Amino acid sequence: MLTPNPRLVFAKRPDVGILPVPGEHLVFDPSPSIDLDAVPLNGGFLTKTLMLAPEPFLRERMRDPSIPSYSTHAVLGAPVVGSVLVVVIRSEKEGVNIGDRMYGLSHWEAYTVQPYVEGRVDFKAGNYTEDLTIDLDTMGLGPVPDPKGAYPWSRYLGILGAPGLTAFCGLEAYGDAKKGETIYVSSGASGVGSVVIQLAKARGLRVIASAGSDAKIEYMRTLGADVAFNYRSTDVAGALKKHGPLDIYWDNVGGASVEAAIEHARPKARFIMCGSISEYNTEPHTWYGVKNMSTIWKKRIQIHGLFVGDHIPTLGPRFFAEVPALIAQGKMVGQESFTEGLETAAEVLVRLLQEGGGDDLGKPIVVVARE
Ligand SMILES: NC(=O)c1ccc[n+]([C@@H]2O[C@H](COP(=O)([O-])OP(=O)(O)OC[C@H]3O[C@@H](n4cnc5c(N)ncnc54)[C@H](OP(=O)(O)O)[C@@H]3O)[C@@H](O)[C@H]2O)c1
Incomplete structure (x- = not known):
């Protein structure tokens, strides 16, 4: 049949x-x-x-x-x-x-x-x-x-699939997170970003996060974000100037946000370049040209290109040992x-x-x- x-x-x-x-x-x-x-x-x-x-x-x-x-x-x-x-x-x-x-x-x-x-x-x-x-x-x-x-x-x-794995692997491999430091997460309400916020809070970081709607701002606060703003109505550079400087930038969007994060990074900040969704559907000649590249070496910023698959053989077992239990206990959502x-x-x-x-x-x- x-x-x-x-x-x-x-x-x-x-x-x-x-x-x-x-x-x-x-x-x-x-x-x-x-x-x-x-x-x-x-x-x-x-x-x-x-x-x-x-x-x-x-x-x-x-x-x-x-x-x-x-x-x-x-x-x-x-x-x-x-x-x-x-x-x-x-x-x-x-x-x-x-x-x-x-x-x-x-x-x-x-x-x-x-x-x-x-x-x-x-x-x-x-x-x-x-x-x-x-x-x-x-x-x-x-x-x-x-x-x-x-x-x-x-x-x-x-949270237990590619988005959660990406957040875990990126932070573990490149974050070098130390209690009390500040991280900025763009696209903080996304599958990846929402897990980055929670893992960052669990590691004692202060979290700044942005997303594109007011409902998502509230959502990111419930996940633990200390500062949450709407990048469509708030200037990113202005927000980072007010709430930074940054020790870690988790980049999901690319473009002008990267320039703003460089400007407001602390010396030796770590940048985890996870995605550039603002450029996936736009023509290359319209992509934002980051103007403060020389600040990267002046501040000794460490920029890491992340691909989750590279880290699953080494960090995947730890992810599956730790994160499902935290979810079951209600410590992560x-x-x-x-x-x-x-x-x-x-x-x-x-x-x-x-x-x-x-x-x-x-x-x-x-x-x-x-x-
Ligand atoms: N490197 C890796 O291994 C890896 C693995 C998985 C995912 N990623 C990347 O991680 C990011 C998040 O992925 P996901 O699966 O978590 O996404 P998702 O849950 O599907 O969320 C995507 C969100 O991106 C935001 N967005 C869309 N267009 C945008 C634009 N032009 N400017 C700024 N924000 C925009 C939207 O939220 P708001 O506009 O409301 O914020 C949208 O809801 C993406 O860049 C993706 O490519 C990378």
Whole structure:
């Protein structure tokens, strides 16, 4: 018997500098179907997608193949490959059982025969080319433990997924955080930023955080931010002048914020360059040119480019030993905002690629199926 297997297809590359358009670049295709009982597994396993997380890195993957970047480009005509939480519904693979839940990168479709790769998240050096480009199509899935009611499964796409890992790895690898120091976190209400705020508070830092709506300012305060401001109505440099100087800058946005942070950094400050979302959908000639580069050496600022995957082999085990327990004890909180249906995924993605990122608080999650 055939069951519908809708998918979100990467149908057309958006030009440099524009937001992808749902229905044009990302097309929901309800027409495919699958025989769940008879589809050959070839020694693999069949998964049902429960939830997925639209994330900024997907825009980078839509670029023209001639443009180099840190990840391989997405394949035209194929389903989007992004973060998912799935449940195993059939298996021929040893060690993978019906009912197992897995998190990682997979096709954005209702059902998938796995592994389209090795079936596990593997950030070992083999995934990288010599120029440090990582092949995200070959990352695959890894099992996640049953939280047994201590927290919802959706946490695996937020604080316990890539956003939380990124925050933990970046701060541990490059923060050199010392009690009483001051950190500024841009995009502080984002999946990554919301965890940076909490980890920074746990390490005794004073936290300045910014986001693009007043509701997010309140949200960042509940996470522990000592100073929270709306970068769309408050001048970033002015806010940092008033509340700085900074010992650590966590950069999620790029552009003029970097210049402001350099200006108001203390000598020997650490900068953790995690993302530059203000430039993902704009043309290079419009990118903000940071004018105070010489201040970097004058203040001996240490600038670190972060890619989470580099640190998962070394810091991942500590993250999974520490953070789930802190969540279960209520010492750290995760929050997700939910949208129903795979057909909404493209719109949710496009929304978070824009200033303000929509009104939702917490990591945006698309619920594909309830069990
Ligand atoms: N280096 C790594 O390994 C790594 C891993 C994961 C994520 N990242 C980066 O971390 C950052 C946050 O990712 P996430 O998954 O946590 O994001 P997210 O939860 O999806 O939130 C994205 C937020 O970015 C803000 N934003 C969008 N356009 C903006 C613009 N033009 N200027 C300023 N802010 C803008 C919006 O919030 P507001 O405007 O309301 O603040 C939006 O809600 C991104 O830059 C992402 O690329 C890096």
